Amino acid sequence: MSGVLDLVREDLRDFAGYRSARGERLRGEIWLNANEPAWASAADGDGACRRYPEPQPPALVDALASLYGCDGSQLLVGRGSDEAIDLLVRTLCSPDRDAVLVTPPVFGMYAVSARLQGAPLVEVPLAEGDDGFAVDFDAVAEAALMRGVRVVFLCSPSNPTGGAIARDDVLRLAARLRGRTLVVVDEAYVEFSDASSMVALVASTSNLAVLRTLSKAHALAAARIGALIADPALIAVLRRCQAPYPVPAPCAELALSALSTASLAETATRVVSVRHERERLRDALATLPDVVRVYPSQGNFLLARFRDADAAFGALLAAGIVVRDQRGAPQLADALRITVGTPAQNDRLLSVLRTPEVAA
Structure with a gap:
């Protein structure tokens, strides 16, 4: 056994997992193998929900593989990205031995999954410069090699800082860590x-x-539809470690509808609108007297530092506008993260932030 399977916990490499009734690939007319009710719920018009769903719905796998430009054997569908993050940590990291590396300030679920698995957490903070926050790839590689890191999580565009990372940097890191560490790039916001x-x-x-x-x-x-794209051998192991029925049938149907040609065209139009509004909002925020800095962003949000973040947060909340308070995150004691809304919503936010009690 070699390659990516060497990164899997030894006790899980041959783990068969749970063989669900729907995973047996049997065919018939009368289904009496899964202890499903013979009648539909009164709340379920066509009765489809009385049957367990496909563990990995083939039509959805194919549609996502087509959307992302990969083979279906490389793709695992799960309950959002959160499930894939948790699966990776549980499958690759033995408690108290194999570490997880993160680059704070960053999405908190990587650290949560490490804590729940009992995996040591290694932090290599983002470095702030004139262009925003950036990953110190040399420091990440050195820490990963010295601290027994099994999984490195990178976020691009990064949440909450908004910066994207270069593919050449990722490739060099993966090459340095080959055979020792899985490098995971979280692209939740890459469409923007x-x-x-x-x-x-x-x-x-x-x-x-x-x-x-x-x-x-x-x-x-x-x-809650997320996907992990990885080496087919690793995907096969993760499927055996995943819960038996991770994708509810109504959610799969909704996702397939969203992946139709017409829906994808509408999504593309809305992405263009968000990108335009993001830059308009950034320019406007930068003119406000209480705003110290607005970071460039490749996501559908902006990170801003305030002279009085507490006053800004409170004024927005009093006006019915909820933004993300980042003041508890490393290096962000004066920062708020603002999702790009509709033009009208963004104008209302700017109006509140221009009030004398905030600008003072």
Whole structure:
């Protein structure tokens, strides 16, 4: 056994997992193998929900593979990116031995999954410069090699800082860590970015994995449809470690509708609108007297520092506008993260921030 499977926990490499009734691939007319009710719920008009769903719905796998430009064998569908993050940590990291590396300030679920697994957490903070926050790739590589890191999580565009990372930097990191560490790039916001996805690199880089989601650009956050693209051998192991029925049938149907030609065209139009509004909002925020700095962003949000973040947050909340308070995050004691809304919503936010009590 070699390659990416060497990164899997020894006790899980041959783990068969749970063989669900729907995973047996049997065919018949009368289904009496899964203890499903013989009648439909009164709340379910066509009765489809009385049956367990496909563990990996083939039509959805094919549609996502087509969207992301990969093979279906490289793709795992799960309950948002969160499930894939948790699966990777549990499958690759033995408790108290194999570490997880993160680059704060960054999405908090990487650290949460490490904590729940008992995996040591290694932090290599983002470095702030004139162009915003950036990953110190040399420091990441050195820490990963010295601290027994099994999984490196990178976020591009990064949440909450908004910066994207270069594919050449990722490739060099993966090459330095080959055989020792899986490099995971979380692309939850890549549709809003000037940078292209790194999915195409997975085929030639076995220790690289990419996270994608329908929650952001495709506006399906409540449906909880995420995908992991990785080496087929690793995907096969993760499927055996995944819960038996991770994708509810109504969510899969909603996702397929969102991936139709017409829906994808509408999504593309809305992404263009968000990108335009993001720059308009950034320019406007930068003129406000209480705003110290607005960072460039490749996501559907902006990170801004305030002279009095507490006053700004309170004024917005009093006006019924909820933004993300980042003051508890490393290096962001004076910062708020603002999602790009509709033009009218953005104008209302700016109006509140221009009030004398905030600007004073």
